[in-house]
Amino acid sequence: MVVLVGDTVPEHRLRMGEAESARERGNALFKAGNFPEASAEYDVALGLLKAIEGEEAMATTIKCR
Numbered sequence: 001m002v003v004l005v006g007d008t009v010p011e012h013r014l015r016m017g018e019a020e021s022a023r024e025r026g027n028a029l030f031k032a033g034n035f036p037e038a039s040a041e042y043d044v045a046l047g048l049l050k051a052i053e054g055e056e057a058m059a060t061t062i063k064c065r
Contacts (some may be wrong), residue, residue, distance in 0.1 A: 019048040
């Protein structure tokens with residue numbers, strides 16, 4: 001469920017999108033064999049998710065491990 005406030009998206013949704021993008025970059029780097037940079041992207045994703053509570057954040061966190 002997406003909750004909109006006026007015409008803006010809540011900050012946690014923005015963080016979820018940023019975290020998902022970082023995870024996807026990490027996946028691409030991992031598949032290319034660039035493990036140190038992949039790990040750095042996963043760290044970025046996890047850092048963004050730490051400030052978010054909820055099942056969706058937890059599910060994305062599990063994908064980053």
